Amino acid sequence: MEILYRSTRSNAVASASQAILKGLSEDGGLFVPEKIPALDKTLQELSTMTYQEVAYEVMKLFLTDFTEEELKNCIANAYDSKFDTEVIAPLAEAGGAYYLELFHGKTIAFKDMALSILPHLMITSAKKNHADKDIVILTATSGDTGKAALAGFADVPGTKIIVFYPKNGVSPIQEKQMVTQKGDNTLVVGIHGNFDDAQTGVKKLFSDKDLEKEMADKGYQFSSANSINIGRLVPQIVYYVYAYAQLLAEGKIAAGEKINAAVPTGNFGNILAAFYAKNMGLPINKLICASNENKVLYDFFSTGEYDRNRDFVLTSSPSMDILISSNLERLIYRIAGDNPEKTEALMKALSGEGKYEITSEMKEKLDDFYGNFAKEEEAFGKIKALYEDTGYVIDTHTAVASAVYDKYKASTGDKDTLTVIASTASPFKFARSVMQAVDPKYGDAVWGDFELVDELSKLANVEVPEAVEEIRSASVRHTAICEKDGMKDVVRDFLKL
Ligand SMILES: *Cc1c(COP(=O)(O)O)cnc(C)c1O
Numbered sequence: 001m002e003i004l005y006r007s008t009r010s011n012a013v014a015s016a017s018q019a020i021l022k023g024l025s026e027d028g029g030l031f032v033p034e035k036i037p038a039l040d041k042t043l044q045e046l047s048t049m050t051y052q053e054v055a056y057e058v059m060k061l062f063l064t065d066f067t068e069e070e071l072k073n074c075i076a077n078a079y080d081s082k083f084d085t086e087v088i089a090p091l092a093e094a095g096g097a098y099y100l101e102l103f104h105g106k107t108i109a110f111k112d113m114a115l116s117i118l119p120h121l122m123i124t125s126a127k128k129n130h131a132d133k134d135i136v137i138l139t140a141t142s143g144d145t146g147k148a149a150l151a152g153f154a155d156v157p158g159t160k161i162i163v164f165y166p167k168n169g170v171s172p173i174q175e176k177q178m179v180t181q182k183g184d185n186t187l188v189v190g191i192h193g194n195f196d197d198a199q200t201g202v203k204k205l206f207s208d209k210d211l212e213k214e215m216a217d218k219g220y221q222f223s224s225a226n227s228i229n230i231g232r233l234v235p236q237i238v239y240y241v242y243a244y245a246q247l248l249a250e251g252k253i254a255a256g257e258k259i260n261a262a263v264p265t266g267n268f269g270n271i272l273a274a275f276y277a278k279n280m281g282l283p284i285n286k287l288i289c290a291s292n293e294n295k296v297l298y299d300f301f302s303t304g305e306y307d308r309n310r311d312f313v314l315t316s317s318p319s320m321d322i323l324i325s326s327n328l329e330r331l332i333y334r335i336a337g338d339n340p341e342k343t344e345a346l347m348k349a350l351s352g353e354g355k356y357e358i359t360s361e362m363k364e365k366l367d368d369f370y371g372n373f374a375k376e377e378e379a380f381g382k383i384k385a386l387y388e389d390t391g392y393v394i395d396t397h398t399a400v401a402s403a404v405y406d407k408y409k410a411s412t413g414d415k416d417t418l419t420v421i422a423s424t425a426s427p428f429k430f431a432r433s434v435m436q437a438v439d440p441k442y443g444d445a446v447w448g449d450f451e452l453v454d455e456l457s458k459l460a461n462v463e464v465p466e467a468v469e470e471i472r473s474a475s476v477r478h479t480a481i482c483e484k485d486g487m488k489d490v491v492r493d494f495l496k497l
Contacts, residue, residue, distance in 0.1 A: 023224030227269030
């Protein structure tokens with residue numbers, strides 16, 4: 001059955017490949033599948049499959065205009081030896097929960113799960129639609145998307161990639177990873193502003209008609225590698241299904257038994273993928289939405305009001321320092337009864353007054369979710385306690401989810417449902433904060449970033465990942481910095497418009 005994609009803000013319709021190529025609908029809306037397909041393999045069948053096989057079974061249901069051969073090629077090219085484990089997304093049991101390690105790809109954060117396949121999906125989509133223009137990927141990053149997208153698109157023929165990141169809003173390792181990126185088709189720019197400024201600027205460029213025309217004349221078209229692209233969302237559904245299948249294969253659960261999924265959330269992409277997995281028929285009880293001190297989502301789930309009018313807090317989980325969670329728009333559309341007018345009105349209020357409130361009827365449809373947040377000291381305390389109890393070291397983002405899971409257990413009394421916590425980054429990527437959490441002495445500025453990496457390796461008894469080794473001595477290739485309102489000029493210069 002063919003699945004079409006509808007804009008959340010109008011009646012615009014696209015095939016899967018068109019939606020992947022465009023990224024965002026012309027009206028500024030996000031593409032959503034017109035219905036969520038049901039899994040057509042049993043959980044038992046899925047439990048005998050490899051990651052790549054599960055990926056095919058899930059993705060074929062959404063990307064219905066891809067042929068079997070096209071999709072299997074994309075999957076084979078993405079989930080290969082770039083990952084440092086054959087199972088791609090292993091589960092680690094520690095402290096009474098299962099950590100789904102989504103950081104075994106090239107840039108050691110969960111963004112690799114989708115961004116290692118997105119370039120292949122995009123090139124295939126371009127061919128299918130006889131697109132004659134080069135694709136320019138324009139991306140705002142809170143740290144991890146940028147590097148994962150750069151790694152995916154570097155030197156891919158027919159593409160260029162431009163990444164904007166908040167100059168003072170990413171970890172030292174994250175920044176070093178990005179500014180050392182090779183590939184003549186890549187550009188990395190720090191902006192004076194926070195992630196929301198970068199994301200808003202990128203959205204503006206996407207809807208700039210003059211720029212679009214100038215680019216078309218030179219043979220370019222924009223697309224997006226941000227999680228607003230359904231080509232990122234769909235591959236993220238896979239690992240929830242795979243995690244369930246693994247738990248079943250290992251006899252940890254019975255077929256049909258419900259599990260919880262706890263997800264450290266920023267742009268609401270990862271947890272939305274879990275929600276889609278649930279709607280495909282995966283037995284999920286609660287979707288535990290974990291925020292850091294930028295707790296706009298927690299407030300939304302508690303009150304029904306989304307309000308971004310507040311101070312932006314820089315935390316030690318920078319990839320979650322977000323006040324405008326773009327993918328929430330897809331959930332809003334859904335609970336508004338797939339109504340584009342209602343969704344557009346709310347999103348207009350968000351960009352105008354910075355807030356909106358949903359109706360009580362809509363709020364009732366949020367029962368699948370439990371929202372809470374963890375303060376800095378709670379996340380740090382969790383890293384330390386888990387390490388001391390089990391020897392297992394988690395990163396600062398994962399720690400937010402783990403701390404929130406503890407709150408969930410305490411407040412609901414649900415202590416028995418097996419819970420999978422999405423572990424979204426390797427602790428090596430945030431070595432400074434992680435080591436400081438374990439022992440405050442590492443907070444001292446005398447410790448260099450790579451010294452801390454080596455200390456962490458000893459402490460956790462885990463080898464330093466290749467992704468970190470390779471930037472130890474890499475030279476900086478990108479030094480550009482711009483103001484919030486200077487982003488358009490940067491793009492025009494790079495493309496020689
Ligand atoms: C991007 C990111 C998140 C947030 O994921 P969303 O899909 O934006 O909610 C959490 N943790 C890490 C390490 C990330 O890179």
